[in-house]
Amino acid sequence: MRIKMNQEPLGVASDVVLPQQLTRWSNTQPPHFLTDYSSSGEQPAHNKPPFLLDHQINQKIILWNGDISALQVDAIVNSTNESMTESNPISDRIYQRAGSDLKEEINVDIRECRTGEAIVTRGHALPARYIIHTVGPKYNIKYQSASENTLHCCYRNVLQKTKELGLHSLGLCVINSVRRNYPPNEGAHIALRTVRRFLERYGNSIDTLIFVVDNTDFGIYEVLLPLYFPRSLMEQEASKWQLPADLGGEDGEPLLPDRQIRIIDNPQHTLHPDEESIDISTQLETSINIEHAFSQMQGDLDQQRLLGERPLNDPLADIMVKEIQHQERYERLLRRARTEDLTEVSGIGCLYQSGVDRLGRPVVVFVGKWFPFNKINLDKALLYLITLLDPIVRGDYVIAYFHTLTSSNNYPSFSWLKEVYNVLPYKYKKNLKAFYIVHPTFWTKMMSWWFTTFMAPAIKQKVHSLPGVEYLYAVMSPDQLEIPAFITEYDMTPLYKLILEEAYKFDDSLSFSR
Incomplete structure (x- = not known):
């Protein structure tokens, strides 16, 4: 039966998700190994851990990748626009499941919700009793402080509504939106520290808070949650190095x-320092x-x-200066790339565009075997990367990296990868929709895990390891993919076939893209 929120439920629909079916954060295990920053010689950003281990708070938290409209909780959150008509995956599912009564309530009684506010409606046909609607900010580096403050207000107002209504369980979606250009990792920091501060002060009012995230945000929250909600003393200690220096005020608000x-008293005295x-x-x-x-x-x-x-001590000005310097550096490199002779790099043929995928997105091909890391001029390699990708990354794009028959001479260092990642503007990360690694080895799996966990969590869920070229054909037509013959020939070797058979035995998920 479908649960009506104005009635006591007599049963539970088969697709309804109960909080007790989900794993609490306190019951999840920290990683088997953590970096010992104390012996690295690096100075911590904080003299003591900003957020202490608290089992009671951790017991309230759940990290879940699922359909928020299926949660049977007191309230769920809907991130929308000011007219409350935005079409996005979360809102669409909520409206579809809640039924026409929700739209009628909004059109008759609500009509609009201003940016940063939180407005409550009934859940109607949803398993949740209430829906808390809020409007996240548009992100612009020129008004970064306003964007951060408004996003904090969204989360804070949602939590305040939960407390005012006496609700004990909340399904909280990611309010900051890539559609509004908000960097997902920065938005996650604001969300997590706001929730942590609220639970420290009003924890008795909430029993369950579920962070409901999609595939893209799951990797980010998986990495950042231990910093704000440490599960062990080691995680608590590591947070002194990993958390940003600025953690906001008492409520997590930007300072x-x-x-x-x-x-x-007198405007003429504005230059008198003692007033x-x-x-x-x-x-x-x-x-x-x-x-x-x-x-x-x-x-x-x-x-x-x-x-x-x-x-002096102007954090907003410092952020603005750094961002401007970052953009200026990229533009200088782009100008250099357009004027310098890069034939020694372009002639290698390890990086090029090859057609489009089935969604019409450009495909960038990188051939690992042809990348002579120890011999190539790395400065010119970066310039060639920029001049090739700059016109492509203005829209959605995908990368296909072929690790076929590579050796240690082809492996780029972590320091160089970090340098490249830091040089590239946000549009490179935002518009990258998939990064396919074909013919991965243990080295590539470890490298991609480490890199996307500690350096680039925003793209963690976009990385996919594929055992053969044929798996790419599910996302791009063969006639759009131009690759060296040795890569396709590798798929025909007996050793590869044996590896593929073993992969099928131990990983049924490989069949998703056939």
């Missing part, structure tokens, strides 16, 4: 120390809906601007 409103300032944020009783970082302004910015100075 902008350069934005404290100053009230003075007093008043922080009006402590004098006002504000609701959770207007907890903006703009109410925490400090420092005489007018004086500093008039004198041509940049405020």
Whole structure:
């Protein structure tokens, strides 16, 4: 039977997911090995762990990759737009399952939801009693502080509504959206620290909080959750190095120390350094809906601007400067790439575009055997990579990396991979939809796991290991794929066939793309 939320359930539909069926964070196991940062010589960002091991809080947390509309909880979260008409996978499932009564309630009683707010409706035909709707911000580096603060308000307002309504279980989706250009890893940090701070203060009001994530975000949350919700003393200790230096205020809100409103008696005195300032944020009783970082302004910015100075200890300015420097560096490299002679790299033929996949996305091919890492000019290799990919990555694209018959001479170092990853702008990571590794070995699996776990969690769920070329044909037509003959010939060797048979025995998932 379908559970009506205005009635006591007499049973449970077959596709309804109960929280007790899911694994609590406290019952998951930390990895078998953790990096010992204390012996690395690297200075930690924090003198002591910001978030301590707390079994009671960990028992409330669940990380789950599934359909949020199937959860039988007190409330689920719907991330939408201001007119509450956005079409995205989560909203579409919620509206479809809730039925027409939800749309009627919104059209008649709600109509709109402003960015950063949280509005509650009934769950109607959903297993959940309520739906908490919220509107996440659009991300623009020029207004990064406003975006971060608004996203914090979204999560904080959702949690506050849960507390006000006396709800004890919540299915929380990822509110920040790649569609609005919000970097997923930065959004995850804000979500996790906001939830952690809330549970530290109001933990008795919530029994279960389920982070409901899709394939893309699962890898990010899997890596970041132990930093905010450590399961062991080792994870707690490692967080001193892995957590960012800025963890926000008491509620996890972004702190902008350069934005404290100053009230003075005489505007002519703005250049007098000894005058007093008043922080009006402590004098006002504000609701959770207007907890903006703009109410925490400090420092005489007018004086500093008039004198041509940049405020000291200005984290927002530092972030802006770093981002501008990063973009300028990329643009300088792009200009160099367009003017320098790169034939010694392009002539190798290890990197090129080869047609499109079945969704019309360009396919970039990388042949590992032809990449002479120990002999090639790495600076020119980076320039060639940029000049080839820059026009491609403006839209969705995929990469097919062939590890066939590579040797240690072809293996790039982690330091060089990190350098390349840090140089490339966000559009490279955002628009990459799949990274296929064909003919992987133990080395490639370990390298890709380490790299996507600790350096590039945003693309972790986009990496797929395929045992043969034929598995690519499920996502791209053979006539679109131009690859060297030795790669297809490798698939025909007896050894490869034996490996493939063994792979079938131990991994039934390989048949997904046949």
